[in-house]
Amino acid sequence: MLYRTHNCGELCKKDIGKKVVLSGWIQKIRNLGSLIFIDIRDYFGIIQLVFSKNLIQNHFDLGKEFLIKVNGKVVKKKSKNYNISTGEIEILVSKLEILNPSILPPFIIEDKTDGDEECRMKYRYLDIRRNPIKNNLILRHKISIEIRNFLSKNGFIEIETPLLINHTPEGARSFVVPSRIHSGKFYSLPQSPQLFKQLLMIGGIDKYFQIIKCFRDEDSRSDRQIEFTQIDCEMSFVEVNEILLFFEYFIKYIFKKIKNIQLEPFTCITYSDAMTKYGTETPDLRFIIKILDINNFIQKNEFEYFQKKKFIIVINVLKCSHYTYDQIYSIIKSIKQSKIEDQEIFWVKFFPDKTFIYSKKKLFTRENLVKIINNIDSNPGDLLFIFFSKKIQTKIKLNKLRIDISNCLNNLKNYQIFKPLWIIDLPLLEWNEKFQRYRSFHHPFTSPKKEDIHLLEKFPGNIRAKSYDLIINGVEIGGGSIRIHDKKIQNLIFKHLGLSIKEIKSEFGFLIKALEYGAPPHGGIAFGLDRLLSVLEGKGNIKDFIAFPKSNSGKDIMVNSPSFLKEKKLKELNI
Numbered sequence: 001m002l003y004r005t006h007n008c009g010e011l012c013k014k015d016i017g018k019k020v021v022l023s024g025w026i027q028k029i030r031n032l033g034s035l036i037f038i039d040i041r042d043y044f045g046i047i048q049l050v051f052s053k054n055l056i057q058n059h060f061d062l063g064k065e066f067l068i069k070v071n072g073k074v075v076k077k078k079s080k081n082y083n084i085s086t087g088e089i090e091i092l093v094s095k096l097e098i099l100n101p102s103i104l105p106p107f108i109i110e111d112k113t114d115g116d117e118e119c120r121m122k123y124r125y126l127d128i129r130r131n132p133i134k135n136n137l138i139l140r141h142k143i144s145i146e147i148r149n150f151l152s153k154n155g156f157i158e159i160e161t162p163l164l165i166n167h168t169p170e171g172a173r174s175f176v177v178p179s180r181i182h183s184g185k186f187y188s189l190p191q192s193p194q195l196f197k198q199l200l201m202i203g204g205i206d207k208y209f210q211i212i213k214c215f216r217d218e219d220s221r222s223d224r225q226i227e228f229t230q231i232d233c234e235m236s237f238v239e240v241n242e243i244l245l246f247f248e249y250f251i252k253y254i255f256k257k258i259k260n261i262q263l264e265p266f267t268c269i270t271y272s273d274a275m276t277k278y279g280t281e282t283p284d285l286r287f288i289i290k291i292l293d294i295n296n297f298i299q300k301n302e303f304e305y306f307q308k309k310k311f312i313i314v315i316n317v318l319k320c321s322h323y324t325y326d327q328i329y330s331i332i333k334s335i336k337q338s339k340i341e342d343q344e345i346f347w348v349k350f351f352p353d354k355t356f357i358y359s360k361k362k363l364f365t366r367e368n369l370v371k372i373i374n375n376i377d378s379n380p381g382d383l384l385f386i387f388f389s390k391k392i393q394t395k396i397k398l399n400k401l402r403i404d405i406s407n408c409l410n411n412l413k414n415y416q417i418f419k420p421l422w423i424i425d426l427p428l429l430e431w432n433e434k435f436q437r438y439r440s441f442h443h444p445f446t447s448p449k450k451e452d453i454h455l456l457e458k459f460p461g462n463i464r465a466k467s468y469d470l471i472i473n474g475v476e477i478g479g480g481s482i483r484i485h486d487k488k489i490q491n492l493i494f495k496h497l498g499l500s501i502k503e504i505k506s507e508f509g510f511l512i513k514a515l516e517y518g519a520p521p522h523g524g525i526a527f528g529l530d531r532l533l534s535v536l537e538g539k540g541n542i543k544d545f546i547a548f549p550k551s552n553s554g555k556d557i558m559v560n561s562p563s564f565l566k567e568k569k570l571k572e573l574n575i
C-alpha cells in the first residue's frame with residue numbers, strides 16, 4: 001500500500017494540478033456545511049484538505065489526531081496563509097481512508113497548548129508531535145552532529161566509557177545498581193566519566209571526547225535533571241590557556257553554525273574578582289548593576305522626592321533600547337520581585353543615535369540623566385532601569401535581583417544577546433560545615449596552582465585551582481580543570497580531603513598506580529548539552545530539549561518509573 005506520494009510540508013504553488021496521496025494526523029476540522037476543511041500534520045508540516053460533504057458523510061466520527069490517508073488534487077487556495085509553506089494551496093480530496101483512529105487527546109496538540117507540564121510529560125509522545133518540542137529535538141540532533149564534526153576535525157576521537165562503574169566523586173550522590181552475580185556488591189552509574197578520560201590520556205590517546213549520559217542523584221530543578229548529557233572532553237600536553245582558547249573557538253563555532261551568531265571574544269575573570277564584583281560565580285553579563293551615591297548627581301533639594309534617598313541603583317541591560325513597553329514592564333516586574341525596597345522604577349531608552357527617551361520626566365532633568373548614563377558606562381543602544389534607595393544593598397538582595405533579571409531576560413523570547421564568560425582560578429577546596437572538613441570545589445583530581453601548593457597545610461581554603469567554568473548569560477554551561485598527573489600531589493590532596501592511606505588504596509589505587517607509568521600532563525572540560533541548548537534558545541527549562549525528561553521529583557510519569565520490584569527480584573539481587 002502506498003501511504004504517501006508527498007509529505008504534509010512539501011507541496012506548494014508549483015505543484016498545483018498534481019494528483020497526490022498524503023497521510024497525516026488531523027489537527028483541525030472546520031465544518032462549513034457543504035464543504036469541510038481538515039488540516040493534517042506530519043513531521044514535515046501541515047496542509048489543508050477540502051472535502052465535499054458527500055465524501056465525508058460516512059465518517060462523522062472523525063476527530064483530532066485520527067491518522068488518515070487521502071487521495072486528491074493540489075488546488076489554489078482562496079484565502080492564503082503565508083506563514084506556512086503550504087499556505088497557498090489545498091488538497092481537493094477524492095478518497096479518504098482512516099489508517100488509525102484516535103481517542104480524544106488530553107491537550108491541544110498545536111504550538112500553543114493548554115496542557116500543563118505534568119500532562120505533557122505523561123503523554124510525551126503527543127507532546128513531541130508539537131512543533132516546539134519536535135524542533136528542539138531536531139536542533140539537538142543538529143548540534144550533536146556539529147559537535148562531532150568539529151571535534152573530530154580537530155583531532156578528538158569519540159571513545160565510549162563504561163556506565164557500570166564505581167562511585168566518581170563529582171560532589172553529588174551516585175545512583176547504584178545491585179550486582180546479581182556478586183552478591184551484596186553494587187555498581188555506580190557515572191556522575192561523569194572523569195577518571196576514565198584521564199586513564200585514556202595515560203593510555204596515550206591525545207584528544208578524547210564523548211557525548212555521554214551522566215547520572216547524579218540530586219534534587220531536580222528546571223535547569224537540572226538526574227540523568228543528563230555531557231559533551232565530555234580531555235586533551236594531553238595542555239595548560240589552562242590552551243584549553244580556554246580551543247573551547248572558546250568550539251563554542252563560537254557552535255553559535256555560528258546553529259544560530260548564525262558571531263560571538264565576541266569571551267571575557268575572562270578570576271573567581272575572586274567575580275565574587276567581589278558580582279557576588280556570584282555565575283554572573284550574567286547581559287546587564288550591569290551599579291550602585292551610585294546620589295550626592296554626586298543630584299542636588300537633593302531640587303525635588304522633594306530625593307530628600308531621603310541616598311543611593312541610585314542603575315541596571316543597564318545591554319543592547320535593548322528597542323524593547324517594547326510590554327518587554328520593559330516585564331523587566332520592571334522582575335526587578336520588583338527581588339523586593340529591593342519598594343521603589344518606583346524609571347526606565348531610559350538610550351537609542352543607538354545617542355538620543356534618549358525616559359519615563360517620569362518630571363523627576364529628572366536631562367543633565368542628571370546624562371551624568372548617570374556616563375557614570376555607568378552605558379552605550380548607545382542600551383536600556384536602563386533606575387531607582388533610588390535609602391541604604392546600600394546587601395549582596396544577598398543584589399544576587400536575588402540578578403537571578404530575577406536573568407530569568408526574565410531568558411523568558412523574553414527575542415533576546416538574542418549572548419555574553420560568554422570564563423571564570424578561572426576557582427578554589428581548590430571549600431570548607432564543608434556539615435562534615436567539618438575541606439571538600440573539593442571541583443573534584444579531587446583537579447590540579448592546584450603550583451604557586452599555591454605551599455598553602456596546603458595552613459590555608460587550604462586559599463589555594464587556587466587550575467580550573468575554569470564557562471558561563472553564558474548567567475548559566476554554567478561547562479567546567480573543567482588541568483588534572484593532577486603527579487602521584488605525590490594526588491596523594492597529598494586525597495590526604496587533605498580526609499582519606500586514609502587504606503581508603504586511597506581501596507578507592508583510587510588504580511589511579512595512583514596508573515600515574516606511576518609516566519602519566520602525561522592533561523586537562524579537560526565537560527559541557528552540559530541540555531543546558532547549552534536551552535541557553536542557545538533563550539529558555540530556562542532544559543526539559544524542552546530532552547525527548548523523555550524526568551519530572552522535578554525525578555519521576556518518569558509516562559512509564560511510571562521508579563517503581564517497586566517484586567519480592568522475587570529483590571531476593572535474586574540479595575536485597
Ligand code: ASP
Binds near residue numbers: 480524
Ligand atoms: N568531570 C567534570 C564534571 O563533570 C568535568 C571535568 O572536569 O572535565 O563536572
